[in-house]
Amino acid sequence: MTIEVFYWPTSNGKKVTILLEELGAPYQVTPLNIGRGDQFGERFLSINPNSRMPAIVDHAPKDGGEPVAVFESGAILLYLAEKAGRFWPQEDVRAKYDVVQWVFWQMANQGPKTGERGHFWRLGPEAGDQAYARRRFDDEVHRLYGVLNNRLYDRRYLAGAEYSIADVAAYPWTVAWAQQNIDLDEFRHVKRWFEELSARPAVQRGLAVTAGEPEDPATLSPEEQERRRKILFNQRARPAPVA
Structure with missing residues (x-):
């Protein structure tokens, strides 16, 4: 694995998979079910403190050093294009x-x-x-x-x-x-x-990337539906950890 993609098939997630397909870069999808609240898990928050999808971890960065984590879809596109030297001119x-x-x-x-x-x-x-x-x-x-x-x-x-x-x-x-x-x-x-x-074939492949079987909301209990509404809408600041 080179690029780990924390992904849910939204428009922002598909930006990343489209570019990776265009580049022919090896990547692995780590599903992040935003309806369920996976984006608030501790590992993901350590990568993206804004708790929004997508994010990537490059396990083979260009400098050969430690893995590089990038969040925000626009920043991810810049990072990947710069690393590959494609789809973003650098000299002009x-x-x-x-x-x-x-x-x-x-x-x-x-x-x-x-x-x-x-x-x-x-x-x-x-x-x-x-x-x-x-x-x-x-x-x-x-x-x-x-x-x-x-x-x-x-x-x-x-x-x-x-x-x-x-x-x-x-x-x-x-x-x-x-x-x-x-x-x-x-x-x-x-x-x-x-x-x-x-x-474009790569665009078609990037759009087709999934994150597992789609979930039927009708299978969720009323309690689970209410829990999800509370974590998805009208969010306020998360308290900082106690030192």
């Missing part, structure tokens, strides 16, 4: 930061805003009137598709003529465009880019 400073700024755009905009949209649309009537929040994030996700569309109208990929980790970062968050209430025909440059990336 302009090309390098064209990629970096679009990775950061995805991390700061596309991912969080699309995630918030999904959150408010999943809430039931017991949560109260969500009309404003739903409209707010529907509009923001639509705006972000427009940003992608305007970026892609005169270039093949997000950072220019070459496929890069900027595309790897953004692509998994566009897979569910229909559920995001997006008409992809309205964004024809995004549609062209999306279809091209969807046809």
Whole structure:
């Protein structure tokens, strides 16, 4: 094993598996069931103090030293691309930061805003009137598709003529465009880019990575469902260990 991937098949997790497949790098998935609360286990917290998936441990880092742990999906993409010397230019400073700024755009905009949209649309009537929040994030996700569309109208990929980790970062968050209430025909440059990336064999393999058999929520007891709701929603600060 070279790269250990703490993984659940979410959009952020799929960024990592897509890039690893593109690189042909050996890796092993360690399933992290975020619905069950695995992300709060002590080993994972020692790797990712933010208790969010994914994270990696590179057991064969480039310097030959001790294993390297990296959390945050954008940081993982930078680490893996730099180590392999692919999908992120290093010599040309302009090309390098064209990629970096679009990775950061995805991390700061596309991912969080699309995630918030999904959150408010999943809430039931017991949560109260969500009309404003739903409209707010529907509009923001639509705006972000427009940003992608305007970026892609005169270039093949997000950072220019070459496929890069900027595309790897953004692509998994566009897979569910229909559920995001997006008409992809309205964004024809995004549609062209999306279809091209969807046809890449490594992208297909990365998307197909699982973390075991899916769990049927109907099999959970009411008590377990309530426990999971408490650990997944409305989290507050964890107390620091006692010295």
